[in-house]
Amino acid sequence: MLLIAFIFSFFQLQGEVNQADYYLNQIARDNNVVENAWALNELIFSTCKSLNELSGKLQSSPLADVYSNIQCNEDDALELSGLKAEKLRELSLKLKKDELYILYLIDATELNPNPDSYTTILSNLQGRYAQLGKAIVNKEQITPELLPYDDHFLIHFALLRGTHRGDYYTADYLKKALTVWEKSEELLENKDLKYGAFLASTFVVSYLQDRHDLIHKFHDNFIELDIFPNIYSKLRVLKTLDYGLYTLGYYDRALLVQRRQTIPLAQILNRPDEIHNIKVKQGAYLSSLGKYQESKKVYEDLYNNSQYSHKKYIILNNLGLNYLALGEHNKYLNFLLKALNEDIPQSKYKSLLNIYRNLFLYYTSIKDVNTALNYIEKAKEVASSHSDTTELALIDSYLGSFYWTTYQDHEKALTFFNKSSQILTPKTNYIKYVDLLLEKTNIYTEIDSLHTALELLNTIKELALSKSNTPIYINVLINEAAAYLKLGNFQQVAQIFEEIQIYSLNDVEFDLLSKYYTIKSDYYYQTGSTQKAIDELEPVVEQIVERAKNNTDSQSGYWSVKDEYLDAFSLLTKMMMESGLKKKAISLLDQLKTINDASLYNNPLVKGAKLSEAQLAEEKRLNKSLQELRKNYLNAPSSDRFKIKTQIDQISAKREEILNTANLNKEYILSPLWAIQRQIAKNELVLHFTEVANQMYVSYLSFEEIDVRIISLTKEEQELLTQTADELASGKTDLAHLYAVYQILDLDNLPPGYENISVIPDNHLYRIPIELLPTEKPDSPTSYGSAKYMIEDFHFQYYTSLKEYENNKRTGRRNTAKHFSAFAISKFTIPGMQHLPSLPYATIEVNNIEQTLTSLPSKNIYTGHKATKEAFKKELSDSKIVHVATHSEVSERDPLFSTIYLNSESEDDSLESSQALYAYELFDTPFNSEFVMLNSCSSGSGNYLQGTGIIGITRALRHAGAKSLALNLWSVNDKVAAEFATDFYRHINLGNTKSEAMRLAKLNQLKTNNANPHYWGAYMLIGNPSPVTEKPSKPILLFSILALTVLTIGYTSKNSIALS
Known part of the structure; x- marks a missing residue:
C-alpha cells in the first residue's frame, strides 16, 4: 500500500543526441513525420549548446540543407526563437506537411502578430488548414469543425503553450475537449510523440480546469515517455504535473518529479x-x-x-x-x-510586509508586545509609502484581532476594526470585508451587545444575498441563532433552524458546524429537552475529539482549543452532570487532557523524523479524507451514519497502519470508570481537575464513590491563581495567596477518611502543587515555618490524566544492563554554551547520589565533557534510573522544544544542534528507564514554567518509555537542588516508593531548612510511584536510620528558621 505507484524508467533524462537520432530515424521511416520534425526543430533550438552539438550530426542527414551553416553563442541566444520558427517553415516546405505550416504560424505569430505578414504563406494552404491558419493569424476563436477535439494534438499543444490561447479557445471548448481526451487515452496504442502531445495538451487543460485528478491519473505515462524533447515547454508541462500532484496531496511524487525531472531538465536548459x-x-x-x-x-x-x-x-x-x-x-x-x-525590490514590497508580519507574530508569541507593535508600525509605513490602502486596512484588522485575543480589549479591537472597515469595501474586497464584519459581530456577541451584533449580521446577510453566497448566508443564520438564544427569543431561534434545514451543510467549515450543533443542543436544553440535547451533541464532541487529535500546531504539539470546541465540551459536561451521568462527564473531561497525547505523537515534527516522504504524504491524504467524512457524518441522517462510520473506521485503520510502522500510534482507550475505581486503594482519593474557560471541574473518585463539583472562577480568582504561581516560582511566596487558593478549591471539604491523594492537575495547578497549600489561615504572608501544609496530612501522587493513572497502576519491573546513570555539567565552557552560568554543585550532587545508592551495584557517572547528548540517549535505553543535573529549559510555548543542555562529542557543533537535546528527539530514543529525574536549573530566560510545558516534556519522556519523571517546576539554587536530590535518593535506597521518597525529602527540607515552599515544593513526581529498589533487611535499615540521624544533627527546626 505504501509503495510508490510509479517507478521512473530513467533516473536521468534522455540525452539530446539520443533524442535527435530517434527523431531522424523516425522521419526516415516516415513515422509521425510532423511530430518528429517538430520535436527535432524544437530540440535543436532549445539552447545554444544543443544547437552546436547537433549541427554536425545534421550535416550528414537528409535535412542538411535546412540546417546548414547555423552556429550559436550565448550572445545570439535571444535570436533562437526567430531562427527556430524560420527553420520550421523551411521544414514544412521540404517535407510538404501542411500541419507543420500551421505549427510554424503559431510560433511566428507569437513573435510577429501582424496578420498582413502571412498573406503569402496562407495562400499555400488548402481546405481546412487554410481556414485554421487564417484563424490563427487573426487570433480568432477555434471551433471543433476547424480543430477537432480528438485529433491534431500537437497543434492543440502548440496553441495551449502560447500566450494567446485565450483568443483561440473558449472555456466551453476546453471543457468539452477534456471530456473527450479523458476517454481517449486508452485508444492511443502507440506511446509515441503523438501520444506525448496528447498528454501534454491534457495536462495543460487539466491545470486550467482544475482537474488535477487527470494529472495524477496520467502523469507517470508522460514521465516514462523519454522521447518527448528536452525543451522549455516540456519543463512547463512537468511543472504542471508537479503542481497538480502537490494540490492533491501527493507531495512525495511531486518531489520525485522535481528531483528526477524538472531540476535536471532546467540544468540542461541552463x-x-x-x-x-x-x-x-x-x-x-x-x-x-x-x-x-x-x-x-x-x-x-x-x-x-x-x-x-x-x-x-x-x-x-x-x-x-x-x-x-x-x-x-x-x-x-x-x-x-x-x-x-x-x-528587496520596490515591486516586491509585499515580501517586506510578509517579513514584518512574521516578526510581529513572533514577538507576539513571546509576549514582547512593544517590539511586536513596533514591527507592525513599520509594516504600516511600507504600505503607506506604496499607497496600498488594502494592506493598511488588513494591518488594522490584525491589530484589532491582536487586542481582542491578547487582552480581551473590545474597545481597542473595535477601534481598529472600524478603521479597517472604512477602507475595505464589499465591492473591491468582498471576502475580507465580510470576514471583518463577522469578527466585529463575534466581539459584540461576547460582550452582550446583541442588538448591535444582529444589525451587523443583517448587513452581512444582505451582502451574501446580493452575491448569492450561500456559505456566508448560512454563517449569518448560525450567528443570528446564537444571538437570539442569548436573548431568550426561542421562537426566533426555531425559525432560523427551520431555514437552515433548507440548505446543505456539506460545504460549511467544521468549526462553524460545531458551533451550529452546539447552539442547537443548547436550544433543546433551554427549552426542556435535555436528553435530546445530549443525543445531538455527543456525536459532535466525539468528532471534535477525533479531529483534534490529528490537527496540531507544528511547533507546540498542541491542538488548537477553539471557542466552538470549548463551548461544546462545557455544554455537554453540564448537561451530563445535571442528568446524573457523572461517570460519562468525568470521562469526557479526561478526554480534554488526553487529546494532546495523540496530537503530540501525530505532530509533523515527530512524524517527519520517523516516516518516509511517501508515508507522510499518504497519511496526510488519509487524514484529509477523515476530516471530510467526519463533517459529513455530522450532517448525515441517522440512517446514513453507520455507512459513513464504517468508511471512517476503514480509513482510520489504514492511517494507523502507517503510524504503527514508526511506533507513533500510542492511543490507549480509557477503561470504564467502574474498572478504574477497582484499582483505587481504599485509603486513596483521586482528585481530577479540569479547567474549561472560567470553570474548574473537580472530580472526586474513590473505591466506592464518584462526585463532581464545579467551581466558577471569577476574573479576579483567575488572576490570583496566576499571580500566586508567579510568586511561588520567584521565591516571593505569599502564604495568604496560597491559602486563598486552598479556599477557592474548597479543599477543606475533602471527603474524610483518605490518607493518599492522587492528583490529576490542570493549568494553574501544575504550577501550584496542592500539597504545598496551607490548611489553616497563616499568621502572616511569610510565616512559612509556623504554617501547616497539606503535605503534612496526606501522601500525594501526580498524573497527567486518568488514562495515565490507570496505566501506572501496573507495576512491572524492567531488566536493564545498568541500575543508575547520572549526567552533570558544572562548567559550560564549550563554544555556544558559555552564556550559561556555572553549576558548581551539579558534579558534587551526582557523586553524592552514587555513594548514597548502595543498593544499586551498577552505576555510571558522566560529568563534564563526558556528559554528552549521545551518551545520554544511550543510557536511557540501558539504565533503570537516569539522573540529570545541568541546565534545561522546559518550554511553555513550544513543549516539543523543551531542552536539556549537554556537551557534544564534537567541539565544532553549535548550541542549537548537537548540544541541545530537544524533547522531540526523545521520540526516536528507545527508553527502558523506570525513572528519570531532571534536577536542572533554568538557563535564565526569565519565563516561569507553565502547565503545558510540564505536560509536554512528560509526554515526550513517557512516549519514549519512561514510567515516571521527577522535575523541578521552577529554577532553584543548585546547592539546594543537590541537597534535595541526595536526600530523595537516600529514601529511594531504603526501598520507599518514589512518591514517598519525594514526600520524605520535602518534609525534611521543610523541617530542617528554609520552610518557604519555593525551596521544598519545587519538585513534582509524575507517573508510576512504585519503588525502584528493594526494601533492605532490618539490620541494614537500622544502620541507615542511624546514619540519617547523624547526618541531620545540627540542622535547625523549621520553626526557628529565618524568614526569607
Missing part, C-alpha cells in the same frame, strides 16, 4: 531562475510533510549559492521559518532580520 523557483517549492513541500531538516538543507544550499543572490530575501524568510519549526528561535529571528537588510 535556466538558473527555474532551478531556484523549483527548489523554493521543494523546500515548501518538504516543510509541509514535516521534513524540516531536509527543507532547511534545501534553503541553506540556495542561500549559499551566489547565483540566487537577487532573491535572498525569500530564502532568508523561508529558511528562518524552518529554524523556527526546529526550535532554533535565535536563528529564526536572525534570518528574518537578515532578510530585512536585503535589497
